[in-house]
Amino acid sequence: MKESIISVHDLKKSYGKHTVLDGLNFEVECGSIFALLGENGAGKTTTVRILSTLIQADSGIAAIAGYDTHRESESVKQKISLTGQYASVDELLTGEENLMMMGRLNHLSRHLVKKRTAELLEQFELTNAAKKQVKTYSGGMRRRLDIAISLLASPKVIFLDEPTTGLDPRSRKNMWNLIQQLAKDGVTIFLTTQYLEEADQLADKIAVIDNGKIVEEGTAEELKCMIGEEKLELTFNDLYAFQNAQELIQGQVHDNERRISIHTGSTESLRQLLNTLHEHGIEPSTVTFRKPTLDDVFMDITSRKRKEHSANA
Numbered sequence: 001m002k003e004s005i006i007s008v009h010d011l012k013k014s015y016g017k018h019t020v021l022d023g024l025n026f027e028v029e030c031g032s033i034f035a036l037l038g039e040n041g042a043g044k045t046t047t048v049r050i051l052s053t054l055i056q057a058d059s060g061i062a063a064i065a066g067y068d069t070h071r072e073s074e075s076v077k078q079k080i081s082l083t084g085q086y087a088s089v090d091e092l093l094t095g096e097e098n099l100m101m102m103g104r105l106n107h108l109s110r111h112l113v114k115k116r117t118a119e120l121l122e123q124f125e126l127t128n129a130a131k132k133q134v135k136t137y138s139g140g141m142r143r144r145l146d147i148a149i150s151l152l153a154s155p156k157v158i159f160l161d162e163p164t165t166g167l168d169p170r171s172r173k174n175m176w177n178l179i180q181q182l183a184k185d186g187v188t189i190f191l192t193t194q195y196l197e198e199a200d201q202l203a204d205k206i207a208v209i210d211n212g213k214i215v216e217e218g219t220a221e222e223l224k225c226m227i228g229e230e231k232l233e234l235t236f237n238d239l240y241a242f243q244n245a246q247e248l249i250q251g252q253v254h255d256n257e258r259r260i261s262i263h264t265g266s267t268e269s270l271r272q273l274l275n276t277l278h279e280h281g282i283e284p285s286t287v288t289f290r291k292p293t294l295d296d297v298f299m300d301i302t303s304r305k306r307k308e309h310s311a312n313a
């Protein structure tokens with residue numbers, strides 16, 4: 001394993017009685033794209049805010065490049081993006097003016113600010129819009145300006161908290177390209193997302209957060225492998241057949257689509273399964289094989305954890 005640049009150990013955070021982070025552990029490799037994947041309210045932003053020194057954890061360790069985010073926050077700040085989602089872009093200024101202003105506010109020299117502004121406008125395809133007021137920008141352009149600002153001081157680590165939420169598909173694709181480009185330039189990217197597809201497309205490593213804990217971690221491929229190879233999928237037009245089939249076979253039931261997904265074992269067990277259905281006079285409408293997607297993984301992990309949770313309660 002390469003050197004890790006972010007280390008999180010047994011990190012805990014509660015608001016009153018509400019436990020948000022319940023002992024997080026993970027490492028992020030230098031120069032990689034790491035995705036923290038979780039549903040709304042899972043604790044993604046809380047994690048980002050602790051790592052970027054904006055709030056303090058109750059206990060545990062969060063370190064960037066070996067510096068503790070609480071005790072050595074000044075050193076951490078020099079390694080990370082200046083603004084992230086907290087960029088206060090001024091609507092009335094132009095894109096260029098915003099970059100210049102933020103550069104000066106962050107004590108970069110006049111010469112460096114000018115140079116970085118021109119580079120970033122170019123890199124983020126904002127050169128043509130540089131002299132236009134930000135209030136005329138599209139959602140995608142604003143996000144790009146936001147990230148450009150956060151890159152002014154050439155940070156080692158950049159936090160992108162749900163960078164594509166609310167963007168149209170084309171702007172989302174552009175943002176993905178841009179994130180990949182940043183990673184090529186050697187920046188470590190800590191991304192949070194609710195979209196499995198996004199994590200699948202971008203991340204070298206994915207950590208799934210649920211109920212304040214990392215419930216699974218690995219590459220997209222590793223996560224997909226975890227739940228096995230191909231799945232057999234049976235669908236039923238007939239409700240009665242669908243209900244009876246559920247009694248006879250072990251599988252994941254998708255009520256809305258009247259579909260049952262089954263992990264395929266040997267050819268023999270597959271034959272037995274179809275025979276059993278046939279003997280009971282149940283004929284599926286369709287029988288197909290499907291490779292697992294990250295969605296399957298997510299469903300699998302979260303439903304398994306929920307079951308454990310209710311069993312322990």
Ligand SMILES: Nc1ncnc2c1ncn2[C@@H]1O[C@H](COP(=O)(O)OP(=O)(O)O)[C@@H](O)[C@H]1O
Pocket residue numbers: 015020038039040041042043044045046047
């Ligand atoms: N300042 C706060 N005070 C009280 N509760 C908070 C605060 N910030 C976040 N929370 C709660 O913590 C949980 C996780 O929030 P957050 O980290 O924003 O989740 P995510 O970014 O994954 O959607 C939510 O239930 C949220 O309501």
Ligand SMILES: [Mg+2]
Pocket residue numbers: 044045046161162
């Ligand atoms: Mg959030």
